[in-house]
Amino acid sequence: MPIATHTGLTEKVFSFKPIDPPVEEIQPPPDRALFADPRKSALLAAVTKVKHLTPYIGTELQGVQLSRLDEKQRDELALLVAERGVVFFRDQDLTIEGQHEFTKHFGIQDRDPNQVDPRHVTILGRGGDIRSFQNASGAFAEYHSDHSFEINPPSYTMLRMVKSPEYGGDTIFTSQTALFDKLSPTFQKTFEGLHAVHSSENVFINTINSGGTTFRLPVRREHPLIRTHPVTSLKALFYNPAFVVNIAELKASESFHTLNFLRDHLHSADDLTVRWHWEAGSVAFWDNRVVIHRAIPGGYNTEEREGKRTAVYGERPYWDPNGKTLSEWQAENGPDEAPVVKLGLDGF
Numbered sequence: 176m177p178i179a180t181h182t183g184l185t186e187k188v189f190s191f192k193p194i195d196p197p198v199e200e201i202q203p204p205p206d207r208a209l210f211a212d213p214r215k216s217a218l219l220a221a222v223t224k225v226k227h228l229t230p231y232i233g234t235e236l237q238g239v240q241l242s243r244l245d246e247k248q249r250d251e252l253a254l255l256v257a258e259r260g261v262v263f264f265r266d267q268d269l270t271i272e273g274q275h276e277f278t279k280h281f282g283i284q285d286r287d288p289n290q291v292d293p294r295h296v297t298i299l300g301r302g303g304d305i306r307s308f309q310n311a312s313g314a315f316a317e318y319h320s321d322h323s324f325e326i327n328p329p330s331y332t333m334l335r336m337v338k339s340p341e342y343g344g345d346t347i348f349t350s351q352t353a354l355f356d357k358l359s360p361t362f363q364k365t366f367e368g369l370h371a372v373h374s375s376e377n378v379f380i381n382t383i384n385s386g387g388t389t390f391r392l393p394v395r396r397e398h399p400l401i402r403t404h405p406v407t408s409l410k411a412l413f414y415n416p417a418f419v420v421n422i423a424e425l426k427a428s429e430s431f432h433t434l435n436f437l438r439d440h441l442h443s444a445d446d447l448t449v450r451w452h453w454e455a456g457s458v459a460f461w462d463n464r465v466v467i468h469r470a471i472p473g474g475y476n477t478e479e480r481e482g483k484r485t486a487v488y489g490e491r492p493y494w495d496p497n498g499k500t501l502s503e504w505q506a507e508n509g510p511d512e513a514p515v516v517k518l519g520l521d522g523f
């Protein structure tokens with residue numbers, strides 16, 4: 176059975192007139208995590224509990240309101256997010272205006288091609304079968320990092336849930352730093368220096384055909400398959416099964432099988448993953464450069480789920496051969512100091 180029965184190239188698609196021009200490369204301001212005290216004393220003084228949810232990714236900070244963090248504490252939070260991939264909060268009193276103001280601290284507000292309000296994306300519940308191809312939300316039931324096809328894909332990204340069903344609608348986050356670290360040295364070397372081609376063509380076509388709004392023409396963009404984090408200097412996979420269409424340096428069959436391997440590597444990484452159940456007032460703040468995520472559709476009343484997402488532009492992804500794998504970093508600094516285990520959380 177064919178996976179697609181229609182090319183999607185309808186009259187509606189051909190007659191599309193872009194509202195906005197293509198996005199130009201920008202030079203974002205320095206990463207706020209670079210200004211942080213590595214011990215994060217100011218942030219940690221404000222919380223009642225630091226709860227690591229898994230060894231490799233995800234920390235919940237309890238007893239703190241994001242709305243009350245000062246600039247120093249926000250910088251320290253950026254560093255914690257860069258190290259732990261995603262940091263969670265519950266029962267937040269942040270308003271939409273407060274979220275906009277909070278996001279501005281971390282850089283220039285990003286706008287994705289389908290974003291109607293320039294300041295945030297409204298994320299709704301999604302139904303349907305996670306395994307179905309013919310599903311308007313199909314691409315986003317797959318793991319992805321948000322709009323990686325842009326020149327400056329987002330770095331710090333926040334989703335604040337306004338309402339949430341009692342069960343269902345969870346989001347899974349996976350560390351791409353750890354995904355790279357778990358490859359054999361031979362595969363690591365093979366992948367370093369390669370470039371993945373990220374495309375927004377499918378999401379563009381699906382948006383138009385499903386009656387949605389999009390503002391820009393689709394783009395294809397090459398990014399390094401392995402990128403280096405500007406703050407931690409750790410190497411991470413920058414793979415994205417929702418948008419990557421091929422590997423630039425490989426022949427067709429090599430590319431096809433490499434992407435199949437990477438998808439399998441990602442989908443079997445239960446040890447590098449955290450699954451978050453939302454409640455109204457829950458917030459996830461993640462580093463979209465080194466974390467990939469997936470919202471689980473179906474099984475609940477989709478009208479009961481709504482969230483607001485804000486993000487800032489990251490640097491253009493780059494690969495630095497002097498970067499380190501997580502294991503190399505741990506070998507130099509000792510396992511107790513490992514970024515994924517505690518990093519600066521002494522005393523908690």
Ligand SMILES: [Fe+2]
Pocket residue numbers: 319320321468
């Ligand atoms: Fe997403």
